[in-house]
Amino acid sequence: MASKPHGIEGVHFVRRRLASGTTRWHVYAWRGGPKIMEADGVRKPALTPDALTALVKAQSEKGQPRRETFEGLAVAYLSSPDFKKLADYTRRDYRMWIDRARLEFGRASLRLFSDLRMRGSILEWRDRWAHAPRQAAYAMQVLSRVLSWGLQRGWVMHNPAAGMPSVYKADRSDVVWEDHEIEAVAAEMSAHVARAFKLAAWTGLSRGDLVTLRWDEVKETHIERKRSKTGVEQIIPLYDETSALLADFPRSAVTVVTNHHGKPFTPRGFAMAVERARTEANEMRTEGDKVATGKTLHDLRGTFATRLMQRGFEDRDVDEIMGWETGKSARIRRRYISRKAVIKSAIERMRDRSKNGTPV
Numbered sequence: 462m463a464s465k466p467h468g469i470e471g472v473h474f475v476r477r478r479l480a481s482g483t484t485r486w487h488v489y490a491w492r493g494g495p496k497i498m499e500a501d502g503v504r505k506p507a508l509t510p511d512a513l514t515a516l517v518k519a520q521s522e523k524g525q526p527r528r529e530t531f532e533g534l535a536v537a538y539l540s541s542p543d544f545k546k547l548a549d550y551t552r553r554d555y556r557m558w559i560d561r562a563r564l565e566f567g568r569a570s571l572r573l574f575s576d577l578r579m580r581g582s583i584l585e586w587r588d589r590w591a592h593a594p595r596q597a598a599y600a601m602q603v604l605s606r607v608l609s610w611g612l613q614r615g616w617v618m619h620n621p622a623a624g625m626p627s628v629y630k631a632d633r634s635d636v637v638w639e640d641h642e643i644e645a646v647a648a649e650m651s652a653h654v655a656r657a658f659k660l661a662a663w664t665g666l667s668r669g670d671l672v673t674l675r676w677d678e679v680k681e682t683h684i685e686r687k688r689s690k691t692g693v694e695q696i697i698p699l700y701d702e703t704s705a706l707l708a709d710f711p712r713s714a715v716t717v718v719t720n721h722h723g724k725p726f727t728p729r730g731f732a733m734a735v736e737r738a739r740t741e742a743n744e745m746r747t748e749g750d751k752v753a754t755g756k757t758l759h760d761l762r763g764t765f766a767t768r769l770m771q772r773g774f775e776d777r778d779v780d781e782i783m784g785w786e787t788g789k790s791a792r793i794r795r796r797y798i799s800r801k802a803v804i805k806s807a808i809e810r811m812r813d814r815s816k817n818g819t820p821v
Contacts, residue, residue, distance in 0.1 A: 472516065474505055488512060490519035510557040510729075517560045520567070531574065532567035534611045535559050543610060548689040550669045550728040558603040562586075574608060575618035583622050601625050637764040638662060642753040649738040656709055657718040657726065658735055661758065663703040665765030665783055668758055672726040674717045679707060693784040700772075732758050766790070 473489040488498040497515035500506035590597040605622035612620050647655040678686040684697040713723035720726050735758050743751040769779050776790035
């Protein structure tokens, strides 16, 4: 559940105790305004992405946004072909962060965004997510995209969100999921989530590509599809382990990955299910015995790339399979792909050749 940003004024929370003893919260856009959310629990709930969207919609309906405000710019961007051509899951994430920015800067004149002194206010807004650096970085990415769109069309004279220092330092050196970690986390999942989770490790598909993978893209020896983010063609080899996994998937929908209702999964829903499982897998473990600490669902791409290298694929082959631009594997081999795992595999191959009498 998304955390509620500080500074959202006027949101009205009403707590009621049900006959069952449950505490239920009713959340309204403002006192006397429309209800935007319900939640159970003793603590005041955080606003979900859907509640944020409902809040922005309710506030917008109080009056049409003026063109010369950030609200007007945000509404125009959300209606633009540039936004509509994004992948479905990207649009959802962008809309959530644009809604948060609208709640913060909606009434601000665009003249303020043409003043570089606005950078201080933007940094203060970003720092509300300093406890979650990746979210803070994504917030800046989305805000900068909207302002850049406005800059190209003459709505603003500058983009004060561009070139901001990042609080997220992405160095995923040697970050891969070990087999025992995958099994430990999968053991805490429902069967339909565990299948998809393991499939991610054996295909290297991002969460957006994984949940949209169609059965007609699965061939006898490989998966053939385009990356939703870049449109780059991918041909992913099917190992025996991958084929065995796919054989366990029910064919209840056009997509391979489905939820417990047999319907297509959402990227966000899948990511949350994985995170919950990892938390549960570590709940009863001691500090030194925790699994996959600091590892993300996205790191399964590096895990699969490592497996490709372990099985003899060259950098140019890995580029093609992963849908990366030419040369990316060579550049990131030491930073993103587990050097230790690749070297261990090379040693094993050398030993095998020695046992078989093949010159090393």
